[in-house]
Amino acid sequence: MDALEAMRSYIGKEFDRSPSPFMRWLRPVVVSVEKGSLEFKYVIRKEWLNPMDRLHGGVTAAIVDDVLGATMFSLDEPFHYTTINNTIDYFSVAQENDEITAKTKIIKKGRQFIHAECEIWGRNGTRLIARGTSNLFKTQIKK
Amino acid sequence: MDALEAMRSYIGKEFDRSPSPFMRWLRPVVVSVEKGSLEFKYVIRKEWLNPMDRLHGGVTAAIVDDVLGATMFSLDEPFHYTTINNTIDYFSVAQENDEITAKTKIIKKGRQFIHAECEIWGRNGTRLIARGTSNLFKTQIKK
Amino acid sequence: MDALEAMRSYIGKEFDRSPSPFMRWLRPVVVSVEKGSLEFKYVIRKEWLNPMDRLHGGVTAAIVDDVLGATMFSLDEPFHYTTINNTIDYFSVAQENDEITAKTKIIKKGRQFIHAECEIWGRNGTRLIARGTSNLFKTQIKK
Amino acid sequence: MDALEAMRSYIGKEFDRSPSPFMRWLRPVVVSVEKGSLEFKYVIRKEWLNPMDRLHGGVTAAIVDDVLGATMFSLDEPFHYTTINNTIDYFSVAQENDEITAKTKIIKKGRQFIHAECEIWGRNGTRLIARGTSNLFKTQIKK
Numbered sequence: 164m165d166a167l168e169a170m171r172s173y174i175g176k177e178f179d180r181s182p183s184p185f186m187r188w189l190r191p192v193v194v195s196v197e198k199g200s201l202e203f204k205y206v207i208r209k210e211w212l213n214p215m216d217r218l219h220g221g222v223t224a225a226i227v228d229d230v231l232g233a234t235m236f237s238l239d240e241p242f243h244y245t246t247i248n249n250t251i252d253y254f255s256v257a258q259e260n261d262e263i264t265a266k267t268k269i270i271k272k273g274r275q276f277i278h279a280e281c282e283i284w285g286r287n288g289t290r291l292i293a294r295g296t297s298n299l300f301k302t303q304i305k306k
Numbered sequence: 307m308d309a310l311e312a313m314r315s316y317i318g319k320e321f322d323r324s325p326s327p328f329m330r331w332l333r334p335v336v337v338s339v340e341k342g343s344l345e346f347k348y349v350i351r352k353e354w355l356n357p358m359d360r361l362h363g364g365v366t367a368a369i370v371d372d373v374l375g376a377t378m379f380s381l382d383e384p385f386h387y388t389t390i391n392n393t394i395d396y397f398s399v400a401q402e403n404d405e406i407t408a409k410t411k412i413i414k415k416g417r418q419f420i421h422a423e424c425e426i427w428g429r430n431g432t433r434l435i436a437r438g439t440s441n442l443f444k445t446q447i448k449k
Numbered sequence: 450m451d452a453l454e455a456m457r458s459y460i461g462k463e464f465d466r467s468p469s470p471f472m473r474w475l476r477p478v479v480v481s482v483e484k485g486s487l488e489f490k491y492v493i494r495k496e497w498l499n500p501m502d503r504l505h506g507g508v509t510a511a512i513v514d515d516v517l518g519a520t521m522f523s524l525d526e527p528f529h530y531t532t533i534n535n536t537i538d539y540f541s542v543a544q545e546n547d548e549i550t551a552k553t554k555i556i557k558k559g560r561q562f563i564h565a566e567c568e569i570w571g572r573n574g575t576r577l578i579a580r581g582t583s584n585l586f587k588t589q590i591k592k
Numbered sequence: 593m594d595a596l597e598a599m600r601s602y603i604g605k606e607f608d609r610s611p612s613p614f615m616r617w618l619r620p621v622v623v624s625v626e627k628g629s630l631e632f633k634y635v636i637r638k639e640w641l642n643p644m645d646r647l648h649g650g651v652t653a654a655i656v657d658d659v660l661g662a663t664m665f666s667l668d669e670p671f672h673y674t675t676i677n678n679t680i681d682y683f684s685v686a687q688e689n690d691e692i693t694a695k696t697k698i699i700k701k702g703r704q705f706i707h708a709e710c711e712i713w714g715r716n717g718t719r720l721i722a723r724g725t726s727n728l729f730k731t732q733i734k735k
Contacts, residue, residue: 182357185365213375214325215447220389221371222328225364228394232356232363246363247676247705247727248395250536252564252584253388254557271540271577276676276729278538278580291557294564296582298538298676298727300705304358390533390562390584393679395707395727397700414683414720419533419586421681421723434700437707439725441533441584441681443562468643471651499661500611501733506661506675507654508614514650514680518642531682532649538677590644 166236170196178203186229191265199269199279201234207261218257218292226265227251227281227295234267234279235299243306244277244299251295257285264288275301309379313339321346329372334408342412342422344377350404361400361435369408370394370424370438377410377422378442386449387420387442394438400428407431418444452522456482464489472515477551485555485565487520493547504543504578512551513537513567513581520553520565521585529592530563530585537581543571550574561587595665599625607632615658620694628698628708630663636690647686647721655694656680656710656724663696663708664728672735673706673728680724686714693717704730 170178173193181187191203205226213219228249235244257263264284271278276298283293313321316336324330334346348369356362371392378387400406407427414421419441426436456464459479467473477489491512499505514535521530543549550570557564562584569579599607602622610616620632634655642648657678664673686692693713700707705727712722 183362184353184355185362186357188353210327210331212327214329215386219326219328219368219372220375220392221368224367224371224392224394225362228364228367229362243358246396248393249363249367250391250393250582250679251367252391252557252582254559254562254564270580271538273540276540278540294556296536296538300729393536393725395700395725397702397705397707413723414681416683419683421683437699439679439681443586469648470639470641471648472643474639496613496617498613500615500665501672505612505614505654505658506678507657510653510657510678510680511648511650514653515648518649522643529644534679534681535649535653536677536679537653539675 165239167196167198167239170237183229186233189226189229191230194264196237198237199234200267201230201237202264202266203230204262204264207257207259207263209259212259216259220253223253223283223293224249224251224295226283227293228297230265230267231279231281231297234269235277241305243302243304245302247298247300249295249297251293253293255285255290255292257292261285263292308382310339310341310382313380326372329376332369332372334373337407339380341380342377343410344373344380345407345409346373347405347407350400350402350406352402355402359402363396366396366426366436367392367394367438369426370436371440373408373410374422374424374440377412378420384448386445386447388445390441390443392438392440394436396436398428398433398435400435404428406435451525453482453484453525456523469515472519475512475515480550482523484523485520487516487523487553488550489516490548490550493543493545493549495545498545502545506539509539509569509579510535510537510581512569513579514583516551516553517565517567517583520555521563527591529588529590531588533584533586535581535583537579539579541571541576541578543578547571549578594668596625596627596668599662599666612658615662618655618658620659623693625666627666628663629696630659630666631693631695632659633691633693636686636688636692638688641688645688649682652682652712652722653678653680653724655712656722657726659694659696660708660710660726660728663698664706670734672731672733674731676727676729678724678726680722682722684714684719684721686721690714692721
């Protein structure tokens with residue numbers, strides 16, 4: 164089973180067999196899986212909060228980076244991608260027990276580089292909490 | 307005791323009474339505390355790893371965001387700062403049990419905005435793992 | 450006549466009465482003007498080239514910043530916006546005499562901040578050359 | 593004469609034989625040239641202004657991108673570097689006829705990627721106007 168199919172088998176469930184220990188800590192529930200476009204949802208836990216009891220920007224950034232990395236796996240290419248950089252812009256707050264959704268898409272796929280975007284939505288997809296992008300580079304490391 | 311003094315009282319120790327639940331999860335040990343410049347160190351735990359068993363970029367990004375936020379507290383100003391954006395550039399890998407250090411400084415402090423930088427170093431400060439910056443905005447929310 | 454109407458009066462023509470000397474140097478032709486979304490086109494001139502005779506990234510960045518600023522004018526708000534930061538990601542090259550198009554949209558409009566995006570397209574809108582975003586802050590400077 | 597020596601021969605003079613048409617338009621005066629670190633100065637011209645008669649952020653961004661590209665030439669390596677992305681953060685304004693200085697340095701040089709920074713200073717190096725960074729990739733295109 165390739166990575167795309169493996170992720171698809173978790174639709175509606177927590178992706179608790181991710182090969183990434185940190186992704187397992189984030190406990191994403193897989194909502195949809197397309198080649199180059201994922202949708203994962205998360206419940207904000209107490210340990211994700213900042214000193215003002217809102218979703219910590221560091222966790223938002225971590226989710227953005229993580230789900231963009233998973234988006235590269237969804238391409239089912241033989242080589243690993245490495246992240247060159249992330250940018251994250253913050254727009255709204257969220258609170259403990261809120262459900263948030265991360266949605267990714269590929270903006271540009273070149274021969275060696277991919278530029279991809281991740282939006283983090285709250286309130287059932289009606290409030291944009293943050294948006295991030297990454298540039299990723301195709302390594303020569305085989306999966 | 308102001309926030310600067312509170313952080314200084316943890317020099318050499320884990321900052322386990324941070325008001326931020328997520329910072330407590332990161333378990334920083336306070337190395338040095340100056341107004342506008344912090345140094346925290348961390349030990350890479352298993353749950354911080356990516357699928358290739360290296361430090362997950364999302365955790366690096368989270369640390370950058372977190373310690374830049376703490377740097378605002380070190381200013382002992384009456385108002386909260388909110389993060390507008392982060393950028394993180396990745397340079398090197400690190401592994402489980404490695405010790406990494408985050409060092410921050412303020413690049414520009416204006417009347418309403420602060421631009422600050424955080425470097426993540428490994429191998430006893432000889433290898434730059436990542437570097438991030440944030441733009442932060444002084445809110446009217448009192449601490 | 451408000452700024453939106455003023456820009457609309459240039460549709461199909463060079464915006465040669467822009468209040469911005471640098472925008473006049475870029476010689477945009479106005480393609481479409483909506484509140485919060487502009488489309489301008491440009492012809493790549495010899496003085497816009499890099500040492501390899503391709504469109505210089507600095508000119509691309511300048512166009513991104515300029516047309517995002519103009520997008521703020523299209524909102525017809527009483528106050529000026531100032532740019533906090535730009536990010537620009539580069540994907541493809543372009544050459545002298547090529548026509549390129551800049552298309553903007555607002556991603557998030559808050560009370561004090563706007564996050565907006567600009568794409569630069571070549572080959573009749575079929576090749577994404579670059580994409581940039583800005584965070585802009587509503588000042589108290591009246592227009 | 594290699595590129596480093598060629599740039600050095602312009603110290604104190606306008607770099608009017610740059611191989612880049614756009615750099616020639618910017619009319620930098622070379623202040624100092626080291627391997628991986630340049631200092632260029634510029635006089636703000638009327639055509640560089642925004643609608644408020646201040647230095648246009650797009651010109652600042654263009655200078656950042658341009659002088660970071662020139663910094664790659666100063667390395668005297670056999671291959672061209674291409675810019676993956678720029679980030680520019682804006683801090684202060686400047687006016688017509690002001691002299692501004694761009695100073696670059698390399699933050700991290702890897703086998704394939706370079707991360708470099710450019711600061712734009714005004715008022716004789718006492719006011720930070722803007723700061724930018726780029727990730728650059730070593731191509732296989734020979735110079």
